[in-house]
Amino acid sequence: MVKRTTIRDVAAAAGVSVTTVSHTLNGKGRIDAETAKRVREFANKLGYKASAAARSLQSSRTGHIAIQHSRSSAHQVSLIELEYFIQIVAGASNVAAARGYHLSMLLTANNHESDWAGTDGVILIDPISGDPLIKELKNKNIVVVTTGRDTNQEAEDGLWVDNDNVKAILLVLEHLTENGAKQIALLTTPGDYSYSLETLQAYKEWCVQRGQIPMDRQLEGGINETIAYHATLDLFSGSMKPDAIHCVTDRYAMGAMMAVESLGLKVPNDCLITAGTDSDAARLVVPPLTALDLHPNEVGVNAATLLIDEIEGLKHKNHHIVPVDLNLRGSSSIRK
Structure with missing residues (x-):
């Protein structure tokens, strides 16, 4: 019989405590990003998989995140403009899958209360200055990362990814x-x-x-x-x-x-x-x-990483600048 990999096996391989492994995989505490990365790498290498149900109970997270254009924007996504949007989604989806999250796309301009039920965080594309949706989501204790900055806030406020x-x-x-x-x-x-x-x-x-x-x-x-x-x-x-x-x-x-x-x-x-x-x-x-x-795929990767790090309580910078060519x-x- 093949021995099932345990959390202790992961801790021994990564050279950290069982508590550190538990907090990393369950999104508790504030674990250094490099340590968290090492723990996840050894967990994947050893084939360790925590119970999704148990993780949800322990962390009060659902494992669901969403991505959409700002509904306040006059520039809603059209069929012609989907290319840029889809590249952001593709980058974010890869990160979400690797981190054990399900990513949903919300394309409607007028969301309902049910759209946010069971959502841990949202990537909001092109917010306007003082975007009311950011405030609405935060009032529901939903983590928000924007691609493009809310210019009504100071650059050090909020969580955002943007180009230079x-x-x-x-x-x-x-x-x-x-x-x-x-x-x-x-x-x-x-x-x-x-x-x-x-x-x-x-x-x-x-x-x-x-x-x-x-x-x-x-x-x-x-x-x-x-x-x-x-x-x-x-x-x-x-x-x-x-x-x-x-x-x-x-x-x-x-x-x-x-x-x-x-x-x-x-x-x-x-x-x-x-x-x-x-x-x-x-x-x-x-x-x-x-x-x-503008490297939209990279924008999506960084936005999803920042969002999930914040959800899981990992240390991170509040924003990331993606270079252009x-x-x-x-x-x-x-x-x-």
Whole structure:
């Protein structure tokens, strides 16, 4: 008969006490993250599995977490925008499965009380400033991690994962300048979101330093090509016209490209265009869009790790910054 692995076996292999193993696997106390990782690795290696029912009784946890867009957001997930969302979900799902949690997706804009029943924590994508859903969840003692920061709070408050939005826009502006742009415009969403607020502030500061007059538009009404199309026509209606446009989303960028071409101009010859998010559509449009890779899978991984660490009482930093890369393509190629 094969001997069943016990908690004492795991403790001996990891070089820690039985209590430490118990607290790690049951989410009690505050165990150092490295110690907790070592314990889980030896538990997996030895094939030790704690009873899910017993773990739930001991810790008052259900093992269920959820992920959704902020229901306060005007930018609810549509079929076209699912790519970015699904990559975040994929990263979070891998972590949840490895840590013994079940991850649910909540895609509706108006949740009911029953949606949160038995949920230990929620990953909330793109909260607005002062998002009421964060307060609602916390009032129900549900742990919340946001992807994108609630700008109504100090950076050290709350639990969040975000990209370095300032470095991202400066990377784009430097690229466009090196490729001959003299008057760079910005199409962004309202400043209710951390990425739009930080991008706009950094852009305006850059303009002051370079002696350029800012040409920015904060687009209301959601994220779609039509809104960006008309905003781009407006940019070209005055005496000062842009020779480059950065759009915070690929959909805005595609709308901008259509507007430029409707004016009888060419991308990139007459106007360089870049996007703040990457996608299959951005890669397939003609010319292909230069776009920022925000690494949404990594955002999901870090958000789920932070959420579960908080649920289990493990030590962690309150936030994590995911770096970005700029994928160079034909929409911003060097002018001859």
